Each structure stands twice: as structure tokens, then as C-alpha cells.
Amino acid sequence: MPTAPRFLRSLRCRLAGPTATALIGVAGFTFLALPPAAQAAEAPAFAAAMAEFDRALGGDEAAVEPAAERLARLSAAEPADPVLRAYAGAATALRARTTLLPWKKMRHAEDGLALLDKALAQLAAAHDAPLYRGVPASLEARFTAATTFLAMPSMFNRQARGLKLLDEVTASPLLEGAPLPFKGAVWMRAGQEALKAEDKAAARAWFGRITASRAPQAADAQARLKDL
Numbered sequence: 001m002p003t004a005p006r007f008l009r010s011l012r013c014r015l016a017g018p019t020a021t022a023l024i025g026v027a028g029f030t031f032l033a034l035p036p037a038a039q040a041a042e043a044p045a046f047a048a049a050m051a052e053f054d055r056a057l058g059g060d061e062a063a064v065e066p067a068a069e070r071l072a073r074l075s076a077a078e079p080a081d082p083v084l085r086a087y088a089g090a091a092t093a094l095r096a097r098t099t100l101l102p103w104k105k106m107r108h109a110e111d112g113l114a115l116l117d118k119a120l121a122q123l124a125a126a127h128d129a130p131l132y133r134g135v136p137a138s139l140e141a142r143f144t145a146a147t148t149f150l151a152m153p154s155m156f157n158r159q160a161r162g163l164k165l166l167d168e169v170t171a172s173p174l175l176e177g178a179p180l181p182f183k184g185a186v187w188m189r190a191g192q193e194a195l196k197a198e199d200k201a202a203a204r205a206w207f208g209r210i211t212a213s214r215a216p217q218a219a220d221a222q223a224r225l226k227d228l
Contacts, residue, residue, distance in 0.1 A: 049074055053087065056094055064098050067091045075115075082119040082127060083137050086144040089115030093148055109156065116145040120165075134179045143169050143182075147189055166190060184215025191224065200228050 049070035055063035068091040075081065075088040093112025096105040119141050127137040142165045149162030169175060170190050175183060191206030203224070210221035 046074060053091055061098050064094045068095055082122045082141040085115055086119035086141040089119060090144055090148045116148055120145055128174055135182050136174045139169055139172060139174055139178060143186060180213060180215050184210050184217040188217045204228055
């Protein structure tokens with residue numbers, strides 16, 4: 001295991017800046033809605049939680065704790081919802097960047113990963129339905145887990161699983177019917193991972209798909225294409 005100083009640098013780096021653009025493309029796609037039965041009572045609470053979550057992903061450390069607490073409460077109230085649990089896990093993992101204590105960083109990261117594992121384990125065929133503004137819950141939960149895993153330091157050994165989940169999302173026939181902002185977020189993440197793997201041809205293909213579709217991420221994708 002890395003020494004404490006190296007661990008601090010690694011975990012802070014991977015759960016700070018990169019996470020702001022990596023986690024589920026959340027900053028660009030956070031219009032997840034609650035199931036219809038809970039919408040009237042819980043929509044304001046969910047909107048508040050996601051607003052905090054967006055600020056946390058953007059680098060506002062003061063928003064991390066409120067986001068994690070709000071999402072944890074929503075998930076506890078809807079334990080059968082894998083997407084809420086996945087978001088709660090992602091927010092819990094972000095807590096690792098709010099403390100300098102190595103044991104707390106480790107605990108927050110592991111607690112977040114455990115929630116994500118539980119969310120993935122509870123996915124079933126019924127979650128392929130587009131219950132969240134057109135996004136199948138199975139895709140949303142997998143993409144949330146994939147991007148969180150990929151943002152973790154290598155010591156957690158989640159990169160391979162994160163890539164596998166991302167491949168499952170990009171290859172899923174359900175993605176075609178998802179809203180364009182979500183598809184753009186998925187394609188952007190796939191392009192970023194292709195760049196990490198030094199596969200420029202694949203990166204160009206993903207970024208080109210974004211620009212051709214005029215997804216909300218098109219300007220970012222176009223800028224990345226110019227750099228290739």
C-alpha cells in the first residue's frame with residue numbers, strides 16, 4: 001500500500017479535479033427524475049441533492065458532505081432504486097477528498113464503492129425500462145459505477161471493472177433510445193478512456209460521434225478533436 005503522503009496525493013487528485021468531469025458526466029447530465037410514485041413528495045429533495053452533487057463535482061468541497069447526506073437519505077427511503085443507491089455511492093466516495101486523514105479517506109472510498117457494488121447487484125431486467133426521463137436505470141447505474149471506478153486510484157483495483165461497465169453501456173442497444181445529453185456523456189467518457197489508452201483512432205471516433213450528433217458536449221469534443 002502507498003505511504004500516507006503518496007496516498008493523500010493520489011486520492012485527492014483522482015477524487016477531485018478529474019472526478020468533476022469523469023463521474024457519470026454528472027455535471028453535464030443530472031436531470032434524473034424520481035419514480036412517478038415518489039415524484040410529488042420527493043422531487044424538491046432530489047433536486048436539492050443533485051444541485052449539491054453538481055457543486056461537489058465542480059470542486060466545491062463544502063458541497064460534498066451535504067450532497068452525500070441528501071443522497072444517502074433519498075436512497076434509504078427508496079432502497080429498491082439502484083440509481084439512487086449508485087448516486088449515493090458516488091457522493092460517498094467524494095467524501096474522501098474532504099479529509100486529510102488517510103484512514104478516513106480509505107473508509108469513505110470503500111463505503112462509496114460498497115454502495116456502488118450493491119446498486120449493481122440489484123439490477124434486474126425490470127431496470128432496463130426508461131424510468132428516468134428516458135434513461136434506463138440499468139444504464140444510469142452502470143455508468144455511474146463505471147465512471148466512479150475509473151476515477152479511483154489504482155490501489156482500489158477498479159479500473160478493469162470500470163472499463164468493462166463502460167463497454168457494457170456503450171454497447172447496449174438501450175443507449176440508442178436514451179436522451180442525447182446522456183449519450184453524449186457516455187461517448188465523451190469513452191473518448192477520454194480511449195485517449196488514456198493512446199488509441200487516437202477510437203478517441204476520434206467517439207468525439208466525432210458527439211459533434212455529428214450535436215450533443216451538448218459537442219464543443220468540448222470538437223476542441224479535443226483539434227488536439228488529436
